[in-house]
Amino acid sequence: MDAISILLVLALLFVILLVLGLPVAFALFLSSLLAALFSGIGPLIIVQQFIVPFTNESLLAIFTFVALGVFMDKIGVAKDLIDFFDDLVGHFHGGLGVTSVITSTFYGTLTGSVTSTVAGIGAITIPEMRKKGYSSSFSTGIIATAGILGSLIPPSIVGIIYGVTTNISIIGVFMATVGPAIIYTILLSFMIILISRRRGYRGREKRVNLSAISKHFLRVFPALMIPLSVLGSIYLGISSPTEAGVVGTVAVLVLGLTYYKSIDLSTLRSAILETSIVTSIVMFLIASSYTLSYILTFTGILKQFTGFLLSVSPNIIIMLLLINMLLLFLGCIMDATPIIILLAPTISITLAQLGMHPLHIAAIFLFNVLVGLITPPVGTALFTACAISGDRVEKVAKDMLPLFICALLTLLLTTYIPKISLYIPQVLGLI
16 A cells, blocks of 8 residues: 555544544554554564563653652642742732632642643632632633643653653753743733733732741742752753652652651552553553554655645745644644654654754644643643533633633744743753
8 A cells, every 4th residue: 555545544543443432542553553454564563663662761751750740749739839829919900810820830840730730729729719709710711721831831741752752852842841831821910910900800908928928938848849959950960851750759758748748658559550540541652652653654654744744835934833723723632642742753853854943843832732732622621620610611711712812822922933942941051
């Protein structure tokens, strides 16, 4: 069979298996295996390709950072973070909404997960916003749109997966997303204040005194030092990402047992089980993607697809717009990890050939797939927030439209102003 026929067979099998209800990882592996048979590749070779990622030491970082995020979530600092930032900005119009955004930004450094951020922050602030008169759908929309900061702020699991998949510096990928995250946080906070002024969502009447602020700061300070230490040790070359993840996890465990006194034997068992399940899912998905990548390379499909992208338009502005539209569309129907695994290598190679820096490409790609988490019908962040509040997705999606526009504006700024994603890596000497 020619390359196009194999691609059609592969795509058709993948869609059929998904419709039948198979998880993405299994659908990807089985469709790759069947497509390999059509293309004349022996099943033994496919099994060998499936095993390849398990010999890659870099992928151990996924396990250690998943563990770090899970254990950090278990020590229960979400309420302390919310209290601290509410002390600082709670007196503004929409103060609790802005607090939710800023807390999500910092909570992302602790967990590296969108779902954990939405669940951890939303469970506390959505009921509180309702009490203060916010509409339920708007409160839910704030948490959903702010939730993607959980994976945009480093260290994040999707950043590690992107770095490993495209074979570029993980710490570089981490730092490239900080600029877009800051821009997004500012735009989202400003929009919440504007809407709150119009709707009359007032903040706290009096400012909190310095004593209360200091008390809450001392409560969260030890937890905030862990991600800073993890990132610092990687940047300074003291440890690899895997080693930094291990040390960070141990430090969180010690904090949970001593300073926060929130981890017991039951919590420990739950954290280990959750880490094992999440890591297994991600690793199976990555292993399945290796079989797909081999088929695409062996049959020449990858080369043809790259050539097609380059032939669409010689104008880099139009090329980037089309790629953004493609990734946003895929984000509506797929989760972030499969999109990264399937398309990141090809798109990063294609755009690099046009002279773009790999870290700029990483920032664009990651922000795209994370925006997909707040778009139905698959949007993980949106559905998690709605599950917490009990609101209908359609109602929340309508009310959060102005907040979603902030995400699209940040995406456009990140795409066409390289300095937003490259400035921090340049300052740190990563470029």
